[in-house]
Amino acid sequence: MTAENRPGLDGLEVGQVVAEREVEVTRDTLVRYAGASGDFNPIHYNDVVAASAGLPGVIAHGMLTMGLAASVVEEWAGPGNVQDLQTRFSRPIPVPNPGAAVVTFTATVGAIDAEARTARIDIAAELDGQKVLTKAQALVSCA
């Protein structure tokens, strides 16, 4: 573990937004993630299979949403500094074809531990104003 790139705790306040991002998730995004992750479950690219599984259509990988959320936190935290990341997947993200599902991510300081030199970052991920992740939290090593 290194300390060279850690974000500082000084001046950081609970409630402060440290990063936010809007991501357009398209079928291209899903195919790219399937290839990169090795998760080839057809509900993430095949409409017929998705419908027969009782889904509203092709949906995004939960782990894609979590990965995108992590990248938003990393933008502030720096690479390699997220010690712990957890989430529940509360709502699927249907991805139209053509078109995009626009997901907004907001990373907010939830707690600061000056002794441990860590910050808990709470991540809100929303599609059309509805949460797609629940209790999404990252614990970040800080300087």
Next chain:
Amino acid sequence: MNTEAVGRAYGPHEPYEVTRVKIREFADAVDARSFAHLSEEAARAEGYADVVAPTTFAVIIAQQAEFHVVVDPEVGVDFSRVVHADERFTHHRPIVAGDLISTTVHIDAIKQRAGISFVTTRTELADADGAPVSTVISTLAVREGDA
């Protein structure tokens, strides 16, 4: 599903070799923009031995291990009825290119409620020296059949 499968462990499995190319590809797929995912020089400048993996990269390795649970007929997961319920990564150190990572996956819990079985697995990732790298906890929700 067979609740008696709780406590089973699978592995260690053949090590996964972390490569720069895979880290770059994964970083691109999850919109991770740091140059430390792409360039060895940028990674070194941030204090890493080589290109560093994005936070959720470990899922590639963990899901390969979890597959051993999903396909075990004595556990009884119907993969066509699976939805991901939750996920957690605890990193004991960052993953970097060049790591050789072996996995052992444990079934920590199987709970049933309202016609849905929740299977919680814990995958322990260790490096070539046997030192812990990451712990990945994942819960799958499996809708039980109509029969």
